[in-house]
Ligand SMILES: Nc1c(NC[C@H](O)[C@H](O)[C@H](O)CO)[nH]c(=O)[nH]c1=O
């Protein structure tokens with residue numbers, strides 16, 4: 001994996017950002033090279049005016065040992081959500097997450113997912129919160145209320161807790177669509193959500209462990 005030799009920040013930031021010339025390992029020895037990938041094609045000019053490589057932080061699903069995840073799953077349409085849950089847990093295990101590091105919280109329906117996700121996020125125990133549900137349209141507009149509330153609520157839970165809350169709630173026109181996305185011909189959206197949880201948590205780990213680098217990117221002094 002090519003490692004960028006240096007990182008520079010566009011001079012337009014309000015503060016004069018420091019130049020970081022060392023490799024990630026030298027600057028942040030706790031991080032392994034697998035947590036970084038770098039692009040040799042991207043170039044921005046640093047304060048010195050010299051072209052410098054821009055380091056791209058990408059997650060990695062290969063280093064999840066010790067990371068803890070919570071899954072909030074709706075009981076409504078359980079015939080679908082239990083398949084989504086199975087897909088998520090299977091994927092976590094395939095990427096070395098142990099069963100002891102996975103907590104599952106059942107809620108009545110997708111409308112109740114956000115409050116549980118927010119409370120779990122604020123515990124500060126989990127790298128990511130996976131939110132699983134299946135909202136299937138009926139005869140009335142109730143579908144829109146539940147689906148929209150679940151989506152905005154999960155987003156809000158992530159923003160307020162600072163922990164990635166992954167939206168793994170199906171919003172389908174009928175049960176066939178839902179079942180096709182719970183291990184049928186359209187795959188398992190619970191499994192996909194678990195992968196996203198892995199990536200987002202690794203990315204968060206990177207940013208937490210490279211706070212100074214993150215500040216440089218943002219040109220701020222905030223921790
Ligand atoms: N119709 C669906 C629901 N409805 C229940 C709500 O989520 C909520 O539990 C209730 O309104 C009480 O607050 N939930 C789903 O997850 N999927 C549906 O299709």
Ligand SMILES: CC(=O)[C@@H](O)COP(=O)(O)O
Nearest residue numbers: 136137138139140142143
């Ligand atoms: C998503 C829902 O709330 C929906 O399943 C309820 O069905 P209906 O609109 O027929 O009451």
